[in-house]
Amino acid sequence: MTRAEVTRAQVTRPQVTRAHAITTVGLVHIYRSEGHDVAALSGVDLRVRAGEVVGLLGPSGSGKSTLLALLGGLFRPSAGKIFVGDRELSALTAAELDDFQARDTSLMLQGARRNFVPYLTVRENVEFAQAQARRLGAQVDPVERTLGLVGASDFADSRLGRLSQGQVQMAALAVAMAPSPGVLLADEPTSALDRRAREVIIEALLRINAEQGTTVVVVTHDPEVAARLPRTVTIRDGRIGGEGRSGQEYAVVTADGFVPLPVHLREELPPGTLLRIERVENGYLLAPEVLGHEVLGHEVLGHEASGHEVSGHEPDGATGA
Ligand code: ADP
């Protein structure tokens, strides 16, 4: 056995297991900037069970990083609530929020190098990251265990400049796991990596979850990463646009009863399309009203189909957004 193998054998069972559930209720976030405001999140209701692994997917600009940062308590939402474990984040005082960030949740920022003290080794960075959690009286795993759990033992004594891109990401994971948090939030941890390095990171995330029990939320726009995760949530235009479970895609009914259309149907069913929704034997039928060869939209409705029942029709509903 090499020294690394011995170390790994000794560290297979982390001692500290903590996992928190996450719930968001009507989460809205608006960035206020000079001249114009940007609505990054427009009502996100998300539930993640304690000990679950969830991938956050979605096109660039859809609000993934904003959502992750809010879950990590980096800043406060414009509206809505976030529950992590038994705490509601907006109800925390500044000191309680510091405590929460130091021991309960780890946010791994996009661009791994932002998570380090550059002139320290990987091990020293992990020690440094643990120090605050220890000061607050949190139980944390020994540094060797954390390094072994993540798979960073082999290069623990190297400084950042000597590491490959993949190793830098793993070191960032080790730093994030240093306080033995109940929640690990990772923003695009595999972007800018080749296939093999990406695989190592995915394995590490799944191992952290399996061995430590940590709830893991990982932002990715990489379909290969998404395919390895048991559950994915797709963010679209600041809302939950769908969910995938074991490769099957689902639409998610929002708190106010809207159902987002799957992306591939948006062109076929333009805004204003009238859909008849009926219960049938094995589920529900979604049938567009057709007039001649045209799908009947609400512009046509006033003139040619005034007899139709359209009560409750919402042209600006979530389906068209
Ligand atoms: P993603 O991570 O999915 O690419 P983001 O959460 O980074 O999306 O961004 C969501 C939206 O909010 C985008 O339109 C983006 O331009 C905007 N945005 C993000 N950060 C800021 C900021 N600090 N100030 C103003 N607008 C921002």
Ligand code: MG
């Ligand atoms: Mg982002």
